[in-house]
Amino acid sequence: MSRIRRIGVAARYSDLVILDDTAHFSGYVPETTLGRPVAEQTKDILDQIDQSLAEIGSDKSKLLQATIWLADIASYDEMNAVWDAWVAPGQAPARICVESKLADPDYALEIRVIAAC
Numbered sequence: 001m002s003r004i005r006r007i008g009v010a011a012r013y014s015d016l017v018i019l020d021d022t023a024h025f026s027g028y029v030p031e032t033t034l035g036r037p038v039a040e041q042t043k044d045i046l047d048q049i050d051q052s053l054a055e056i057g058s059d060k061s062k063l064l065q066a067t068i069w070l071a072d073i074a075s076y077d078e079m080n081a082v083w084d085a086w087v088a089p090g091q092a093p094a095r096i097c098v099e100s101k102l103a104d105p106d107y108a109l110e111i112r113v114i115a116a117c
């Protein structure tokens with residue numbers, strides 16, 4: 001039996017790949033707040049992450065790593081205000097945050113996480 005399970009398989013990527021007890025998620029972008037301020041887009045994405053973690057029996061306290069791409073690094077503090085209120089106290093994942101040109105100009109950010117499940 002394969003130790004690898006793929007969920008949401010598309011031609012180019014899978015939404016989620018689980019290896020043993022580690023879940024590797026693809027990037028999350030805003031679904032309901034496209035073109036809105038970075039704080040709203042951040043909350044939208046973190047809500048999606050919460051839902052995805054719950055679907056595999058995990059939660060944000062089990063996050064291992066997060067990568068955040070901001071369209072404009074000037075929004076770093078605004079994004080962090082939402083992130084800091086969301087992250088489980090004492091359970092913050094290893095994290096990197098960089099500025100990057102994103103696939104859609106209405107995306108303020110994209111977030112990718114890895115979590116234990």
